[in-house]
Amino acid sequence: MTHLLTRLRHDVDLEAGRLPAYLFSDPDVYERELQAIFARCWQCVGHTSEVPEPGDYVTRYLGTDPIIVVRSEDGAVRVFLNVCRHRGMRICRSDLGNAAHFRCPYHGWTYRNDGQLTGVPYQQLAYGDTLDRDTIQLRQARVTEYAGLIFATWDDTACPLDDYLGDARWYLDFYVRRAEMEVMGPPHRWEIRSNWKIPAENFASDAYHTGHLHASISRLGLVPSARFAESGYHVHAGNGHGVGLGLPSDENVFEPGMLAEFERRLSREQFDVLRQIKNMHCTIFPNLSFLISSARLGGKLISHTNMKVWLPKGPNHMEVLSWGLVEKAAPADWKERSAQHYVLTFGPSGIFDQDDSETWIDITRNAATPAARELEFYYVQGLGRQRAVEFVGPGEVYASKYSENNARQFYRRWLQLMANAD
Ligand code: FES
Ligand SMILES: [Fe+2]
Structure with a gap:
């Protein structure tokens, strides 16, 4: 184990933005994660609805x-x-x-x-x-x-959940506290031959892939162009929790009849930001991710809220649990169209999920092959960039959707926990 930690401390160089490929395939790394991360961190196990x-x-x-x-x-x-x-x-x-x-x-x-x-x-x-x-x-x-959200941990010495979430609560509220939310039904569940960290990192940090990997959604007319999500902010909300906000939107992407409830339940600053949102992705460390995504379906604007848990099943294997969330008081028509949008885009057969899964499987497979596992990957996007001061939300904010700071912070937290586990 000491050998593993020495190797990790040497190979994970976040100042320089370098990560070794074997992080996504190594059985010893995975075994350590089960003890150091999954036996200790707060993790979401479901929704009270x-x-x-x-x-x-x-x-x-x-x-x-x-x-x-x-x-x-x-x-x-x-x-x-x-x-x-x-x-x-x-x-x-x-x-x-x-x-x-x-x-x-x-x-x-x-x-x-x-x-x-x-x-x-x-x-x-x-x-x-x-x-x-x-x-x-x-x-x-x-x-x-x-x-x-129901969070649980095996660790009796873990800090209170409020401290664990910290500033991430300000952003989490957009998904789960803007109104009384309910699940659309039991979660979709499926298995992918992927390491769990790849999607967790993707949802924390990676708006960069959208314009290329998911370019087909603009060709299908779901969004105006592949560069649809280019403007906005990336926020590291502490403890490895990463958020990306795509804004401003010309139109309100939420159910209009719900806005009064949002305004009542959120702070003025939160409500002002929420109204401008086009899309929003985030990961609560280690393996809980969220998405608000909007598109035009049948000529009508619609959005959905998606919650995902990436369950570790092995160094190269995970199970995905994916819930659609919707405002309990939303009209039936909105609920139905929002569910359709979720299934079409981020459900198990969704257009985005198909693109993403294929990629994550490939990365995981490559990270275990003899030559590729020795590679270092480049996590340098946004290194040395000035933080944004104009944004009202808390955390370490950058005025760009193209930043890998959240990924670097995710692995900084990961490494801390991996090293302190004993
Ligand atoms: S009753 Fe449960 S294992 Fe025997
Ligand atoms: Fe994606």
């Missing part, structure tokens, strides 16, 4: 650990390791549902939806007086909500 009633649950992963996210009878959302205390079987194997209790399929130990063991088959016969059910619970993660 997925579990509105007592007993509602979804099964997910926190890092690579299977979990149950459940609203217990007392109304609190809890996150449990989905692993039986008897022999380690996964106790709940459905994606979602409503349950007062979870019964393990192996020997039938039964847990209440607050994690307490309440039932043990043939207890007297099998155990006599040697088993005290009251002392046995499912392992529970720390949970905190922010504007409907």
Whole structure:
């Protein structure tokens, strides 16, 4: 491990804007990430609108650990390791549902939806007086909500979520606090043979690829030109959280009837910025990304809000969870068109997602081949550039969509955590 850290400290040179290719394929790097990042950072495991009633649950992963996210009878959302205390079987194997209790399929130990063991088959016969059910619970993660997002961590010593998010909250509000939001349904889920950091970095930092990789969207007439998203800001909001704002827009891209609610719920500065937005991408470190994207469909302007989690499944493998979010009070017609826009662009078969996935798979594959893995990549875009002072939002702001500062800051935070994990 010391050897790995020495190598990383030497090869990851963020002052010079250089990263080694093997970061995206090396099994030792990946194993270290599971301990140093995914066992410690706050991670989003869902949205409260997925579990509105007592007993509602979804099964997910926190890092690579299977979990149950459940609203217990007392109304609190809890996150449990989905692993039986008897022999380690996964106790709940459905994606979602409503349950007062979870019964393990192996020997039938039964847990209440607050994690307490309440039932043990043939207890007297099998155990006599040697088993005290009251002392046995499912392992529970720390949970905190922010504007409907459910965050969890295994780390009892992690800082409070508010500190973890810091200035990123100002920007996160645009996606999840501008109105009461709800999920369009359960997340789309699919697997990609990609390292998880590639999309996380892309959503934090990479507006540069849009004009080229996604040029087909302008040829299809969804946006006026491939250079549609060129003006705006990049913001490092602290702790590796990166945001890109595409603005100004000539038109309001949101549902007009919702603007009064946005104005009520956001600060004046936030509302002024929100009204000018064309699109907006971000990554909350390590693996939660968001997007607001707009286009003209059938001659009518529409936008959607997309939330994605990049789940690590191996050095060259991840699972994507992707939710459409929409204002709960929006008219049915807007909700339907917004869902169509999401599916057409950033759903599993979306035009953008097809372009992106193909690229991420290729990069991951190359990062493991003998010659290419030794390469250094150039993360120098925007190095030495002056920070913008005119923008009202917090963080380290640059008045350009072409900047790799957010990527450099993402890996700075990554390296800090990788080095401090012991
Ligand atoms: S493993 Fe769950 S009851 Fe035995
Ligand atoms: Fe993309």
